[in-house]
Amino acid sequence: VAKREGGGRARLFRREMAEELLARQRDKRDLRAAIGTEQLVLHYQPIVDLTSSAVSGAEALVRWQRPGRGLLPPQEFIGLAEETGLIVPLGAQVLTAACAQAVRWRGEGRSLDVTVNVSTRQLSAPGFLPSLGRALEATALPPDGLTIEVTESVWADEAAMRALMAVRETGVRVALDDFGTGYSSLSYLHRYPFDVVKIDKSFTRALGDTGRTAGVVRCIIDLAEVLGAVTVAEGIETREQADWLRRAGCGYAQGFLFGRPEPAKGWDSLPSRN
Ligand code: C2E
Ligand code: MG
Ligand code: MG
Numbered sequence: 001v002a003k004r005e006g007g008g009r010a011r012l013f014r015r016e017m018a019e020e021l022l023a024r025q026r027d028k029r030d031l032r033a034a035i036g037t038e039q040l041v042l043h044y045q046p047i048v049d050l051t052s053s054a055v056s057g058a059e060a061l062v063r064w065q066r067p068g069r070g071l072l073p074p075q076e077f078i079g080l081a082e083e084t085g086l087i088v089p090l091g092a093q094v095l096t097a098a099c100a101q102a103v104r105w106r107g108e109g110r111s112l113d114v115t116v117n118v119s120t121r122q123l124s125a126p127g128f129l130p131s132l133g134r135a136l137e138a139t140a141l142p143p144d145g146l147t148i149e150v151t152e153s154v155w156a157d158e159a160a161m162r163a164l165m166a167v168r169e170t171g172v173r174v175a176l177d178d179f180g181t182g183y184s185s186l187s188y189l190h191r192y193p194f195d196v197v198k199i200d201k202s203f204t205r206a207l208g209d210t211g212r213t214a215g216v217v218r219c220i221i222d223l224a225e226v227l228g229a230v231t232v233a234e235g236i237e238t239r240e241q242a243d244w245l246r247r248a249g250c251g252y253a254q255g256f257l258f259g260r261p262e263p264a265k266g267w268d269s270l271p272s273r274n
């Protein structure tokens with residue numbers, strides 16, 4: 001009896017594996033088909049200058065309007081896109097769309113810096129620089145209107161690091177996202193220039209907990225200043241967090257307190273600097 005049950009379990013396991021594999025193939029096929037279409041949509045979250053309270057920029061965050069499945073958050077498909085290499089055409093589409101939106105805002109007299117997430121895998125692909133150049137050229141966005149965001153995983157990838165330094169030469173700004181959650185190394189930070197350091201929301205969330213967190217965040221802000229970078233704190237949900245960060249010298253902030261990511265349409269009534 002035990003043996004028969006064991007065999008049943010093994011069969012069930014094999015079936016689950018097969019189903020997972022099929023689902024993955026389906027996801028991959030659907031994602032490939034979605035790229036280049038309006039199924040990929042960008043939402044924009046305001047980045048606020050903590051001193052003046054003005055909206056200074058917007059982070060573009062991709063979503064997948066997948067037929068029959070609703071609006072999927074990036075966690076549900078960016079991983080797959082990275083593993084399959086689809087992040088390259090997906091990322092190119094996002095870059096062009098975000099640059100185009102920045103130009104549209106400029107046309108309305110609002111100078112909003114637009115920030116775009118770029119995966120390490122995307123950055124290390126040979127065509128990244130040309131595709132960035134094409135996005136800027138096609139939209140006529142000046143390079144200093146764009147910031148690209150990378151995570152600390154770039155440091156483990158030589159080709160990505162080389163591309164990143166070349167990006168910076170063009171005048172496009174570079175932000176280090178989720179700072180403090182990955183492979184932070186003072187030696188890398190010291191050696192490679194970044195324009196923006198984004199303080200991860202796990203720090204923001206823990207600010208009220210202990211004096212320890214507050215101390216660490218103060219150090220990050222001071223360190224960024226020494227290195228000539230501005231700081232953006234992520235995940236601000238309360239007025240207390242915003243006030244504390246402003247007093248600690250953090251330049252910018254982003255979070256539900258100021259606005260959730262939403263389609264550019266929702267920005268029409270939002271005030272901004274200028
Ligand atoms: P991220 O770059 O760290 O972006 C910030 C994430 O925090 C966003 O999640 C945003 O909606 C969320 N967030 C903002 N304010 C708050 C807040 O006050 N509280 C909380 N709890 N969350 C807040 P989202 O849009 O789901 O994006 C998740 C991640 O997906 C991003 O993290 C980014 O790493 C990645 N991602 C998004 N768009 C792209 C893209 O176009 N390309 C690539 N490669 N990755 C992307
Ligand atoms: Mg980001
Ligand atoms: Mg990011």
Ligand code: MG
Nearest residue numbers: 177178200234
């Ligand atoms: Mg982040």
